[in-house]
Amino acid sequence: CGIVGMVSTGPVNQDIYDSLALLQHRGQDSTGMATLEGGGFHIHKAKGQVKEAYRTRDMRKLRGTTGLGHVRYATKGSAKREEEAQPFYVNSPFGIVLVHNGNLTNTRELTAQLHDQDRRHLNTTSDTELLVNVLARELQVAQDGKDFNPQQLFTAITRVHERVEGSYAAIALIAGHGLLAFRDPFGIRPLVLGRRQAGLLGTEWVVASESLVLESGDYDIVKDIAPGEAVFISTGGELFEQQCSPSPQMYPCSFEYVYLARPDSTMNGISVYEARLRLGDRLAATIAKHAPVKDIDVVMPIPDSARPAAMQVARRLGIEYREGFYKNKYVGRTFIMPGQAQRTKSVKQKLNALPSEFEGKNVLIVDDSIVRGTTSKEIVEMARRAGAKSVTFTSAAPPVRYPHVYGINMPSSSELVAAGRTIPEITQEIGADYLIYQEVEDMKDAILEGSDITELDMSCFTGEYCTGNVDQEYLDWLEGNQSS
Numbered sequence: 001c002g003i004v005g006m007v008s009t010g011p012v013n014q015d016i017y018d019s020l021a022l023l024q025h026r027g028q029d030s031t032g033m034a035t036l037e038g039g040g041f042h043i044h045k046a047k048g049q050v051k052e053a054y055r056t057r058d059m060r061k062l063r064g065t066t067g068l069g070h071v072r073y074a075t076k077g078s079a080k081r082e083e084e085a086q087p088f089y090v091n092s093p094f095g096i097v098l099v100h101n102g103n104l105t106n107t108r109e110l111t112a113q114l115h116d117q118d119r120r121h122l123n124t125t126s127d128t129e130l131l132v133n134v135l136a137r138e139l140q141v142a143q144d145g146k147d148f149n150p151q152q153l154f155t156a157i158t159r160v161h162e163r164v165e166g167s168y169a170a171i172a173l174i175a176g177h178g179l180l181a182f183r184d185p186f187g188i189r190p191l192v193l194g195r196r197q198a199g200l201l202g203t204e205w206v207v208a209s210e211s212l213v214l215e216s217g218d219y220d221i222v223k224d225i226a227p228g229e230a231v232f233i234s235t236g237g238e239l240f241e242q243q244c245s246p247s248p249q250m251y252p253c254s255f256e257y258v259y260l261a262r263p264d265s266t267m268n269g270i271s272v273y274e275a276r277l278r279l280g281d282r283l284a285a286t287i288a289k290h291a292p293v294k295d296i297d298v299v300m301p302i303p304d305s306a307r308p309a310a311m312q313v314a315r316r317l318g319i320e321y322r323e324g325f326y327k328n329k330y331v332g333r334t335f336i337m338p339g340q341a342q343r344t345k346s347v348k349q350k351l352n353a354l355p356s357e358f359e360g361k362n363v364l365i366v367d368d369s370i371v372r373g374t375t376s377k378e379i380v381e382m383a384r385r386a387g388a389k390s391v392t393f394t395s396a397a398p399p400v401r402y403p404h405v406y407g408i409n410m411p412s413s414s415e416l417v418a419a420g421r422t423i424p425e426i427t428q429e430i431g432a433d434y435l436i437y438q439e440v441e442d443m444k445d446a447i448l449e450g451s452d453i454t455e456l457d458m459s460c461f462t463g464e465y466c467t468g469n470v471d472q473e474y475l476d477w478l479e480g481n482q483s484s
């Protein structure tokens with residue numbers, strides 16, 4: 001999912017719309033926007049992509065100079081369990097609307113607490129609804145009937161960190177006051193703060209999942225919100241910030257760098273594009289060790305996010321780089337579409353092989369990752385039908401062997417092609433002649449090179465979950481809880 005929030009000096013609806021369009025790659029299922037005008041909200045949510053979800057009359061309703069927006073894909077389960085589009089709204093102690101990128105892992109406990117202790121009713125199974133209700137409850141306690149002041153928000157966020165487990169980058173509008181943004185104590189999901197001068201009208205602020213939103217709006221990048229940190233921006237443009245966790249740690253999600261983020265974003269100070277080039281450098285070294293490089297005729301990317309890695313593989317191995325696959329850019333990102341049937345159909349719609357690039361050649365294909373293996377299998381078949389003599393399939397990410405529980409839709413290990421399989425078994429499963437994966441340590445080094453960050457969340461590759469409270473019981477529950 002992608003989130004954005006703004007405090008401007010003029011109408012904010014068009015800027016939020018444009019920002020959501022730039023974050024579309026982070027989810028195409030549904031989108032929502034809310035603006036704050038005086039003491040009240042205007043909210044619009046709809047299924048589908050940004051460009052089709054907001055008609056002129058919807059945009060006209062979204063008046064106000066403070067607002068937020070969300071683009072979503074299902075972070076767990078399938079289309080059957082229709083989660084609500086975001087933002088979510090609660091009406092006490094203030095009107096609050098909230099958008100969230102991430103996934104909470106103690107939803108069962110929180111649901112019970114909210115029902116028994118906090119006397120709050122939940123309408124959906126969405127973890128975002130849990131998050132906004134816990135925030136509201138803790139804000140009620142912190143405010144304790146006194147007049148509003150930002151410190152109450154920071155006290156409430158401190159309690160949110162204590163009660164909530166999992167990953168969250170979140171933005172909320174507090175009716176009559178302003179915009180609150182906060183990040184989980186592990187910094188798993190991204191959140192960046194930007195600022196620009198609006199002439200004599202004052203300072204304008206933006207908080208977003210990716211820095212390209214800031215660049216596009218001519219905002220200066222102020223900083224990545226720190227793990228555990230919260231910032232509050234009043235509707236008048238005054239900024240308050242506080243670290244709300246006693247033990248913040250930086251464990252950014254590795255999959256942002258593998259494929260989720262746009263290459264032209266800088267995330268936690270790391271250029272996504274340059275990280276992908278470095279992933280290619282290291283993958284090339286591993287390929288040279290394990291594959292018959294001298295026989296390879298061409299190196300090809302699977303568009304789009306594997307291109308930087310493929311360019312480097314070709315360059316390092318001294319092999320010709322060719323574009324053998326055409327991607328239909330009008331089909332959304334298939335790998336995150338709920339439900340297996342839709343996903344298989346979409347691969348054929350999404351990619352096509354150009355025979356002239358394959359005829360009689362030993363091809364080496366680079367994809368950003370192999371998750372379910374459905375795309376990889378289809379791609380190998382396409383390459384052979386197009387005339388390839390042999391197919392070496394390579395992944396710029398290591399084997400995904402464990403569920404991803406922090407906000408990217410790969411929760412069920414039964415769907416993971418590498419879970420419980422050896423490399424030769426996976427090679428056979430996808431029908432390739434050779435299969436080479438990135439090494440875990442190489443991925444970590446490639447992403448973190450030149451950064452002062454020392455850790456990444458790589459739980460879906462290693463089974464080590466940085467938040468510490470993801471145990472086998474939870475994984476089994478999650479497995480059973482997935483309507484596939």
Ligand SMILES: O=S(=O)(O)CCN1CCN(CCS(=O)(=O)O)CC1
Nearest residue numbers: 303304305335370371372373374375
């Ligand atoms: O970023 S892009 O949209 O360009 C490509 C995203 N990338 C494509 C390959 N899949 C694995 C497919 S599968 O192995 O699960 O079938 C992960 C996501």
